[in-house]
Amino acid sequence: MSWAPWSSGTGAHIYPMVTFYYPTAVPATVAQSAASAPSGKAALLLLHATILGNKGDLCISPSTGQPTTYQCPYFQNGTSATQAWFNQFFTSYQSAGGRLDYLVADSEVSLSNWAIGTATPPYDAISSDSRYSNQTLSPLLTMGKSMGLTKSEMPPLSEIGSQYTDINQIGVWNELMTERVGAALSAAVYTPLKSLYPDAKMSDYGYSFHNPEFPIWDPNGWPQAQFGEGVLNGNFGAPALYGQLKQITLGIQGRSPTGQAFPVTAFNGFRYDVNTIRAVVLGTQLQLHKTMVSVSPWVAYLGYTGSAYRTTDYYQEMVIHAVLSGASYVLYWNPPNQGDNGPNDDEIMSAVLTELNSVVGYSDRQTVVTGLSSWTSNNLVSTTYANGQKVSRLTHAQLSSGAPTLPTCTSAKSLLTCTYSDDGSAVHFPSGTVYSSPLSSSTYGIWVIQLGTASNPY
Numbered sequence: 168m169s170w171a172p173w174s175s176g177t178g179a180h181i182y183p184m185v186t187f188y189y190p191t192a193v194p195a196t197v198a199q200s201a202a203s204a205p206s207g208k209a210a211l212l213l214l215h216a217t218i219l220g221n222k223g224d225l226c227i228s229p230s231t232g233q234p235t236t237y238q239c240p241y242f243q244n245g246t247s248a249t250q251a252w253f254n255q256f257f258t259s260y261q262s263a264g265g266r267l268d269y270l271v272a273d274s275e276v277s278l279s280n281w282a283i284g285t286a287t288p289p290y291d292a293i294s295s296d297s298r299y300s301n302q303t304l305s306p307l308l309t310m311g312k313s314m315g316l317t318k319s320e321m322p323p324l325s326e327i328g329s330q331y332t333d334i335n336q337i338g339v340w341n342e343l344m345t346e347r348v349g350a351a352l353s354a355a356v357y358t359p360l361k362s363l364y365p366d367a368k369m370s371d372y373g374y375s376f377h378n379p380e381f382p383i384w385d386p387n388g389w390p391q392a393q394f395g396e397g398v399l400n401g402n403f404g405a406p407a408l409y410g411q412l413k414q415i416t417l418g419i420q421g422r423s424p425t426g427q428a429f430p431v432t433a434f435n436g437f438r439y440d441v442n443t444i445r446a447v448v449l450g451t452q453l454q455l456h457k458t459m460v461s462v463s464p465w466v467a468y469l470g471y472t473g474s475a476y477r478t479t480d481y482y483q484e485m486v487i488h489a490v491l492s493g494a495s496y497v498l499y500w501n502p503p504n505q506g507d508n509g510p511n512d513d514e515i516m517s518a519v520l521t522e523l524n525s526v527v528g529y530s531d532r533q534t535v536v537t538g539l540s541s542w543t544s545n546n547l548v549s550t551t552y553a554n555g556q557k558v559s560r561l562t563h564a565q566l567s568s569g570a571p572t573l574p575t576c577t578s579a580k581s582l583l584t585c586t587y588s589d590d591g592s593a594v595h596f597p598s599g600t601v602y603s604s605p606l607s608s609s610t611y612g613i614w615v616i617q618l619g620t621a622s623n624p625y
Contacts, residue, residue, distance in 0.1 A: 168210045168269055168463075169499040174510065178517035180524060181499065184212035184271055190252050198265030210269035216253075217276045218351045221245035226292040237292035240278055240303055240344060242351040249355035257363045267364045271498060272371040272400060274352055278344040280337045285329035294324040303343070310394055311339045313379065334389065334421050342394035349374045349398035357401045369401025370463050370498070376404055378450035381539055383443050388415035388422030388429075392446055396454050403461040405498065406447045408489060410436035410467070410474030410482075424542045434564040434571075436475025438547055441488045442539045448493035449538070459533055464489055465498045468505070468512040478509075480570070483519045483609035484562045490523050491549035491560055493534035518608040525606050526614065527553040535623060545590055548624050555619045558602075561594055562612035563587055571611055576601050583615065597621045 172183040185200045201209045223244030225234040260267070276282075283289050293299060308321060314335040322331065327340050349371070357369055376399065377383065377392030385391050397404075412435060418428035424442075429435060444464050451460040466489070467474060469482050476482055486497065499516055501508065532553040540547045545564040550557055565571040566589045574585035574594070583599035586592070598621040602614040615624070 168208075168212075168271055168496070169501050169513075170212065171501050171503045173517070174501075174508075174513045178513050180520035181513065181517050182208040182210060184210040184269070186212045186214060188214050189216045189249075192256065194256050194259035194265065195263040198260050198263040201266060202264070204266065204268075207268055209266035210271060211267060213270060213272040213274075213356070215276070216249065216272055216274045216352060216356050218242045218245035218249050218348070218355050219276050219278070221248055226296040228292075229295050229297065235292045237289045238278065239293055239296050239298070240347055241298060242348070246351045246355045249352075250359060253356050253359040257359050261363050267360075267367050270356075270360055270364075270367055270369040270401065271405075272352075272356065272369070274371050274400065275373070276348060276352070278348055279341040280327060281341075283328065287325035287328055290323075290325040290328055299324075307339055307343055310343055311335065314339065314394065335394070338390050338394045341389075342397075345374075346395060346398045349400050352400040353398070360401075368403055368461070368463070370403035370405035371400035372405050372465060373407060374398060374400045374404065375406050375447045375462065376451040376454040377446055378453045380453065381446040381449045382424075383446040384415055384422065384424055386411040386413040386415055388413075388417070388419055390421070392450060397450065403463045403495065404447050404451055405463055405465060406443055407465045408440040408444060408467075408485060409465070409471060409500075410440055410476045410485070412436055412439060412475045415439075429542075431475050432565070433476040433479050433481045434545075437481040437485050437488075437562070438540060438542070439475075440485050441492060441547060441549065442542070444489045444494055445492045445536055445539050448534065448536070460493060460495075462494055463496050463498050464494050465500055466516075468499070468501045468508050469515050470505075470507040470509040470512055471500075472507045477507075480609040480611035481562075481565075483515065484560070484611050486516070486519045487523060487560050487609070487612070488547065488549040488562065490527065491534060491551040491558070492536045493551075515608065518606070522604055522606040522608045526602075526604055527551055527558050529554040531555070537623075544592070545587070546592055546594055548594055550623055552619060557617040557619055557621055557623070559596065559599075559615045559617070559624055560612050561585060561615060561624075566590060573613060576613075576615075585613070585615070594624055596624045599624070 187197045221244040226237045226239040376397040379393045383392045534551045548561045550559040563571045572589045576585040583596040598618040599615045602616045
C-alpha cells in the first residue's frame with residue numbers, strides 16, 4: 168500500500184491508498200474514489216483521527232473544581248465522540264457501496280513527554296487532578312517496578328518534563344501514555360470498523376506490540392520496548408523503518424544499543440531498521456502467543472534524506488530482511504513533491520517487491536527469526552520458511568569504499584560456508600545452496616536456500 172500513486176504508471180505490487188480526513192470526509196465521495204482499486208486492495212489512508220482535545224476530558228483544578236485548559240490522560244468523552252463519528256462514517260461508507268480491505272491510519276496523537284513538552288503546568292494539572300493517584304500514578308509505579316523504580320524514585324510529575332534524573336522515569340510515562348492513547352483510538356476507530364468490515368486489516372503509524380525481552384531504541388536513543396508490551400490501533404502493528412540515526416549515535420548512557428557511540432553508517436542504519444522490525448514481530452508473537460503475526464511496517468522512499476542508507480542497495484536489503492523477519496506487507500511512504508524523491512524510487516520499490524514475491528511469496532511463509540541481530544557483527548542474515556524450504560538473505564557491512572564484499576561460498580559434508588575476504592567472517596548454512604534470483608534488485612546480498620528441515624544458519 169502506498170501513500171501516493173506510482174510516479175509513472177502502475178507499479179507491480181504497489182497499490183495507492185485513498186486519503187480521507189477526520190472529521191471532514193464525505194463517505195460517498197471516499198467510496199467513489201476507492202471503487203477503482205483492484206479486488207482485495209481497496210485501501211484507505213486516514214488522516215488524522217484523535218481522541219484528544221475534548222473539553223469533557225480536561226484536568227480539574229482541585230482549588231476551583233473547574234476544568235483547566237490542560238488535557239488529562241482520561242479520554243472517555245473524546246473516545247465516545249470520535250467513535251460516534253466513525254460509526255456514522257463507516258455505516259454511510261458501506262451504504263454507498265464502499266469497499267474496504269485496508270484501513271491505514273496516521274493519527275500521530277500523543278501525551279508522551281515529547282508531545283507535552285518540558286513546561287511544568289500541564290504536568291502539574293495532571294498530578295493535581297483527583298484521579299491521578301489511582302488512575303495514573305499507581306500504574307506508573309507498577310510499570311516502573313520492572314525497571315527498578317520505587318515510589319521514592321518517581322519524582323513529582325512536573326520533573327519528568329525537564330528535571331528527570333533517570334531516563335526510565337520518562338520511559339514509563341511514555342509507555343503508559345502510548346498504551347492508553349492507543350487503546351482509546353482503537354475503541355474509537357477500530358471497533359466501529361470491525362463491526363462493519365470484520366475482515367479488514369488496520370494499522371496506525373507507530374503503534375505496535377513489543378516486549379522488554381527484545382529491547383529497541385528510537386532514533387534519538389530513547390528506550391522504546393523496555394517498559395511494557397505496547398498496543399495496537401487495529402489488528403496490525405506499524406513500526407517506521409526510515410533508516411534514521413539521530414542522537415542514538417552519541418552513545419549517551421542508556422541510550423544506545425551498544426552502550427557506546429553508534430556511528431552513522433549505511434550498514435548501521437540498515438541494521439537498526441532490521442532489528443526494529445524483528446523486535447516488533449517477536450514482541451507481537453509473545454503478546455499473541457502465535458508465530459504468524461500481523462505487522463506492516465512503514466518504509467520511506469529510496470531517496471529520503473533522513474535515512475542513513477539512502478540511495479544505496481542497503482535500502483532494498485532492508486525491505487528484503489524486513490519481509491524475511493516477519494513483515495506481512497509494506498506500507499510505502501512516497502509523498503509527492505519531495506525534493507529528495509528521485510524519479511526511479513517507485514520503480515526500485517516495485518522491483519524489490521517483485522523479487523520478494525518470486526522468492527518467498529507463498530502462503531506458507533513464516534519467519535524463523537528468533538532474536539535480534541548482533542549490534543556489532545559485520546554480517547546480518549534473516550531466514551523465513553516458504554514453499555517448503557528455508558530461504559535466507561545474507562548481507563555484509565561496507566568496510567571500504569564501494570559496494571560491500573560478497574562472500575565466497577563452498578560446500579562440504581552438506582554444509583554451505585560463506586566466507587568474506589575483508590574480515591575473515593563466515594556464515595554457515597546446513598544443507599544450503601546459493602540461489603541467484605533472475606529478478607535481482609540489489610547487489611549487496613545473496614540468497615541461500617536450505618531444506619525445510621535443516622537447522623538455521625549460524
